[in-house]
Amino acid sequence: TTVNFMVAEMGRDEKEWEKPMEFMPERFLAGGDGEGVDVTGSKGIRMMPFGAGRRICAGIGVAMLHLEYFVANMVREFEWKEVAGDEVDFAERREFTTVMAKPLRAQLIKRA
Numbered sequence: 001t002t003v004n005f006m007v008a009e010m011g012r013d014e015k016e017w018e019k020p021m022e023f024m025p026e027r028f029l030a031g032g033d034g035e036g037v038d039v040t041g042s043k044g045i046r047m048m049p050f051g052a053g054r055r056i057c058a059g060i061g062v063a064m065l066h067l068e069y070f071v072a073n074m075v076r077e078f079e080w081k082e083v084a085g086d087e088v089d090f091a092e093r094r095e096f097t098t099v100m101a102k103p104l105r106a107q108l109i110k111r112a
Protein backbone atom coordinates (compact mmCIF):
# COMPACT_ATOMS: atom_id res chain seq x y z
CA THR A 1 0.00 0.00 0.00
CA THR A 2 1.08 3.60 -0.42
CA VAL A 3 1.71 5.63 2.74
CA ASN A 4 1.79 9.37 2.13
CA PHE A 5 3.48 11.49 4.82
CA MET A 6 2.18 15.04 4.99
CA VAL A 7 5.59 16.67 5.24
CA ALA A 8 4.21 20.22 5.34
CA GLU A 9 2.01 19.31 8.33
CA MET A 10 5.09 18.31 10.34
CA GLY A 11 6.26 21.91 10.13
CA ARG A 12 2.87 23.14 11.35
CA ASP A 13 2.79 20.94 14.45
CA GLU A 14 2.39 23.18 17.50
CA LYS A 15 3.58 20.36 19.75
CA GLU A 16 6.95 20.51 17.98
CA TRP A 17 7.32 24.11 16.87
CA GLU A 18 6.76 27.41 18.62
CA LYS A 19 4.43 29.60 16.52
CA PRO A 20 4.85 27.29 13.51
CA MET A 21 3.02 29.56 11.09
CA GLU A 22 5.34 32.49 11.74
CA PHE A 23 8.38 33.07 9.58
CA MET A 24 11.08 32.86 12.23
CA PRO A 25 14.34 31.73 10.65
CA GLU A 26 16.06 32.66 13.91
CA ARG A 27 14.40 29.61 15.48
CA PHE A 28 17.30 27.62 14.02
CA LEU A 29 19.92 29.69 15.85
CA ALA A 30 21.29 28.89 19.30
CA GLY A 31 18.50 28.85 21.89
CA GLY A 32 15.71 28.51 19.31
CA ASP A 33 13.30 25.58 19.15
CA GLY A 34 14.94 24.47 15.91
CA GLU A 35 18.54 24.59 17.12
CA GLY A 36 20.42 21.54 15.88
CA VAL A 37 17.29 19.95 14.40
CA ASP A 38 18.07 16.61 12.80
CA VAL A 39 17.04 16.74 9.13
CA THR A 40 18.22 13.19 8.42
CA GLY A 41 15.57 11.51 10.56
CA SER A 42 18.14 9.42 12.41
CA LYS A 43 17.17 10.67 15.91
CA GLY A 44 13.58 11.72 15.28
CA ILE A 45 11.57 13.46 12.60
CA ARG A 46 10.41 17.03 13.18
CA MET A 47 10.96 18.04 9.56
CA MET A 48 12.21 16.07 6.57
CA PRO A 49 13.18 18.33 3.68
CA PHE A 50 15.47 15.65 2.23
CA GLY A 51 13.31 12.61 2.87
CA ALA A 52 14.46 9.95 5.31
CA GLY A 53 15.65 6.38 5.40
CA ARG A 54 17.24 4.42 2.58
CA ARG A 55 16.14 6.80 -0.17
CA ILE A 56 17.11 10.03 1.59
CA CYS A 57 18.47 12.67 -0.79
CA ALA A 58 21.86 11.57 -2.05
CA GLY A 59 22.95 15.22 -2.30
CA ILE A 60 22.12 16.28 1.27
CA GLY A 61 25.76 16.97 2.18
CA VAL A 62 26.55 19.01 -0.93
CA ALA A 63 23.17 20.81 -0.74
CA MET A 64 23.60 21.89 2.91
CA LEU A 65 27.20 22.97 2.37
CA HIS A 66 26.48 25.01 -0.75
CA LEU A 67 23.22 26.54 0.47
CA GLU A 68 24.91 27.84 3.63
CA TYR A 69 27.87 29.07 1.59
CA PHE A 70 25.57 30.72 -0.98
CA VAL A 71 23.29 32.43 1.56
CA ALA A 72 26.22 33.57 3.72
CA ASN A 73 27.89 35.16 0.69
CA MET A 74 24.69 36.85 -0.52
CA VAL A 75 24.11 38.38 2.92
CA ARG A 76 27.75 39.39 3.30
CA GLU A 77 27.93 41.04 -0.13
CA PHE A 78 24.48 42.67 -0.37
CA GLU A 79 21.95 44.52 1.74
CA TRP A 80 18.51 43.05 1.03
CA LYS A 81 15.40 45.24 1.00
CA GLU A 82 11.83 44.89 -0.16
CA VAL A 83 10.81 47.09 -3.06
CA ALA A 84 8.79 49.95 -1.52
CA GLY A 85 5.05 49.44 -2.16
CA ASP A 86 5.63 45.80 -3.14
CA GLU A 87 5.97 44.16 0.27
CA VAL A 88 6.07 40.42 0.85
CA ASP A 89 2.85 38.61 1.83
CA PHE A 90 3.49 35.21 3.39
CA ALA A 91 -0.13 34.07 2.95
CA GLU A 92 -0.51 30.94 0.86
CA ARG A 93 -1.69 31.01 -2.73
CA ARG A 94 -2.51 27.81 -4.55
CA GLU A 95 -0.94 27.40 -7.95
CA PHE A 96 0.46 24.11 -9.23
CA THR A 97 2.29 24.16 -5.88
CA THR A 98 1.53 26.39 -2.89
CA VAL A 99 3.35 29.69 -3.26
CA MET A 100 3.52 32.96 -1.32
CA ALA A 101 0.68 35.38 -2.04
CA LYS A 102 3.33 38.01 -2.82
CA PRO A 103 6.87 36.69 -3.03
CA LEU A 104 9.90 38.82 -2.33
CA ARG A 105 10.91 41.29 -4.98
CA ALA A 106 14.29 42.10 -3.61
CA GLN A 107 16.26 45.26 -4.02
CA LEU A 108 19.92 44.45 -3.56
CA ILE A 109 22.43 47.07 -2.53
CA LYS A 110 26.10 46.19 -2.68
CA ARG A 111 27.66 46.56 0.73
CA ALA A 112 30.54 48.99 0.93
Ligand code: HEM
Residues within 6 Å of the ligand: 049, 050, 051, 052, 054, 055, 056, 057, 058, 059, 060, 062, 063, 067
Ligand atom coordinates in the same frame (compact mmCIF):
# COMPACT_ATOMS: atom_id res chain seq x y z
C1 HEM B 1 18.07 21.99 -0.94
C2 HEM B 1 18.37 21.10 -1.86
C3 HEM B 1 17.75 19.72 -1.96
C4 HEM B 1 16.61 19.23 -1.39
C5 HEM B 1 15.61 19.96 -0.48
C6 HEM B 1 16.49 17.86 -1.82
C7 HEM B 1 15.45 17.01 -1.47
C8 HEM B 1 15.32 15.71 -1.91
C9 HEM B 1 14.21 14.83 -1.59
C10 HEM B 1 12.98 15.20 -0.75
C11 HEM B 1 14.45 13.64 -2.18
C12 HEM B 1 13.52 12.40 -2.15
C13 HEM B 1 13.89 11.52 -0.97
C14 HEM B 1 12.96 10.34 -0.86
O1 HEM B 1 12.63 9.72 -1.88
O2 HEM B 1 12.54 10.02 0.26
C15 HEM B 1 15.71 13.73 -2.89
C16 HEM B 1 16.28 12.72 -3.61
C17 HEM B 1 17.49 12.82 -4.26
N1 HEM B 1 18.31 13.91 -4.33
FE1 HEM B 1 17.96 15.69 -3.44
N2 HEM B 1 17.56 17.53 -2.62
C18 HEM B 1 18.36 18.65 -2.73
C19 HEM B 1 19.55 18.74 -3.42
C20 HEM B 1 20.17 17.72 -4.09
C21 HEM B 1 21.48 17.81 -4.74
C22 HEM B 1 22.33 19.09 -4.77
C23 HEM B 1 21.72 16.61 -5.30
C24 HEM B 1 22.89 16.13 -6.09
C25 HEM B 1 24.08 16.72 -6.04
C26 HEM B 1 20.58 15.73 -4.98
C27 HEM B 1 20.48 14.43 -5.38
C28 HEM B 1 19.41 13.59 -5.08
C29 HEM B 1 19.31 12.21 -5.53
C30 HEM B 1 20.29 11.44 -6.41
C31 HEM B 1 18.09 11.72 -5.02
C32 HEM B 1 17.50 10.32 -5.20
C33 HEM B 1 17.96 9.44 -4.03
C34 HEM B 1 17.33 8.04 -4.13
O3 HEM B 1 16.19 7.93 -4.59
O4 HEM B 1 18.00 7.08 -3.71
N3 HEM B 1 19.67 16.45 -4.26
N4 HEM B 1 16.21 15.01 -2.70
